[in-house]
Amino acid sequence: MNFDFTDEENEFRRKLREWLDASAPALLADGPQYADPERRWERAMRWHKALHAAGWVGIYWPREYGGRGASLIEQYIYEEEMDRIGAPGTINPVGLNIAGPTIMQWGTEEMKRRYLPPILSGEEIWCQGYSEPGAGSDVASLTTRAEDRGDYFVVNGQKVWTTLAHRAHFCLLLCRTDPSAPRHKGLSYMLVDMRTPGITVRPLVQMTGNRDFNEIFFEDVVVPKSNLLGPQNEGWKVGVTTLMFERVTVGALLQIEREIARLREVMRRPDPSGKRPADDPYARQRFIEFHIDCQAARYNSLRSLTRRLKGQPPGPEGSIAKLFRTETMMRMLSFAEEMLGPYAQLVEGSPFAIEHGRWMHSFFYARSQTIAGGTSEIQRNVIGERVLGLPKG
Numbered sequence: 001m002n003f004d005f006t007d008e009e010n011e012f013r014r015k016l017r018e019w020l021d022a023s024a025p026a027l028l029a030d031g032p033q034y035a036d037p038e039r040r041w042e043r044a045m046r047w048h049k050a051l052h053a054a055g056w057v058g059i060y061w062p063r064e065y066g067g068r069g070a071s072l073i074e075q076y077i078y079e080e081e082m083d084r085i086g087a088p089g090t091i092n093p094v095g096l097n098i099a100g101p102t103i104m105q106w107g108t109e110e111m112k113r114r115y116l117p118p119i120l121s122g123e124e125i126w127c128q129g130y131s132e133p134g135a136g137s138d139v140a141s142l143t144t145r146a147e148d149r150g151d152y153f154v155v156n157g158q159k160v161w162t163t164l165a166h167r168a169h170f171c172l173l174l175c176r177t178d179p180s181a182p183r184h185k186g187l188s189y190m191l192v193d194m195r196t197p198g199i200t201v202r203p204l205v206q207m208t209g210n211r212d213f214n215e216i217f218f219e220d221v222v223v224p225k226s227n228l229l230g231p232q233n234e235g236w237k238v239g240v241t242t243l244m245f246e247r248v249t250v251g252a253l254l255q256i257e258r259e260i261a262r263l264r265e266v267m268r269r270p271d272p273s274g275k276r277p278a279d280d281p282y283a284r285q286r287f288i289e290f291h292i293d294c295q296a297a298r299y300n301s302l303r304s305l306t307r308r309l310k311g312q313p314p315g316p317e318g319s320i321a322k323l324f325r326t327e328t329m330m331r332m333l334s335f336a337e338e339m340l341g342p343y344a345q346l347v348e349g350s351p352f353a354i355e356h357g358r359w360m361h362s363f364f365y366a367r368s369q370t371i372a373g374g375t376s377e378i379q380r381n382v383i384g385e386r387v388l389g390l391p392k393g
Contacts, residue, residue, distance in 0.1 A: 013077045019054055024085050037211060048091045048122045058096050058120050065104060066120045072308055083258055094164065095119040095126035099172055102242045106230045127168035129159040129216060140183040144175040144218065155221040165201045165214035168194050178233050189235035191227045207364040256325050259332055260294045263287065266336050277339040286335055293328050297321060316386040323379040326369045333363040
């Protein structure tokens with residue numbers, strides 16, 4: 001197994017690092033704002049626009065659509081370098097990672113010219129209308145209906161857990177257009193302008209105070225047939241394409257490695273009496289266990305990356321990585337709060353909050369990640385059935 005990078009890959013890293021080291025200090029000088037979502041958004045928008053102007057947004061998109069055509073290894077390098085400087089993510093994750101690639105595959109040339117450039121620039125934000133109150137893991141059981149009225153559809157229904165719906169300009173909507181057909185046969189996939197009359201967005205406030213998840217209500221919403229992506233009543237095929245583009249993030253393992261680095265700093269931090277957690281044998285043992293866990297997660301993720309480099313689709317190791325990473329993250333953050341003491345429980349705004357309240361914010365946020373992208377329970381089912389060969393429950 002060879003972990004060395006090629007000359008071309010090293011040159012890619014050099015160019016990216018050169019730009020980051022020159023640009024990031026000024027763009028990110030104000031630091032993350034855990035308690036103020038508007039300031040977080042403004043900071044992320046400023047960062048996104050700078051990346052776009054320099055050609056560092058959508059790096060894996062084909063060159064003809066404005067990307068760099070980056071390889072999987074270059075994507076990994078990109079994530080690694082972004083993690084090195086603690087950069088915020090892009091402001092349009094659904095647009096860049098899901099909507100754009102799906103439109104490239106299924107959209108008309110007119111759609112591609114209309115939608116792809118403003119996705120890259122961040123001028124138009126996208127959300128994904130899949131989950132419903134009664135259709136989460138079993139998306140094909142959705143009940144949001146689109147009635148065919150000739151040149152347009154009339155949509156009625158509800159979506160839930162829709163990330164960034166409150167900021168989105170467009171929604172990838174999967175809905176039922178033929179209620180008499182089998183569940184997977186009567187679905188259609190359409191691009192819906194979120195400014196259309198009849199759409200109501202209501203935030204779902206999380207423990208962190210974040211409002212990134214939302215409910216969307218559709219009441220007699222008119223959607224032109226020109227916004228249909230793929231054939232009518234064959235939206236499941238387009239939807240599966242979208243799910244495939246919800247790739248196993250090549251940099252996902254870096255999130256847990258970032259936390260182990262921060263946890264290392266916690267271990268070295270003395271309390272008022274001068275004692276450090278690193279001086280305690282129990283704390284040292286716990287830290288070493290977390291470090292070993294992170295290395296195991298790293299090699300499992302590299303195994304997934306190797307599959308994709310060979311042209312194979314992501315396998316069930318993605319479920320292993322997701323389950324292990326999110327639950328290990330929760331344990332690590334709980335341990336960090338134990339080591340830091342009561343002040344770690346204070347949120348941003350308190351004069352005594354440690355690191356502007358990032359530890360409490362991260363602890364609360366980590367819980368949501370065991371739900372987002374497939375709950376831990378669902379991941380265990382996937383592992384049991386596809387890896388261990390256990391019978392379906």
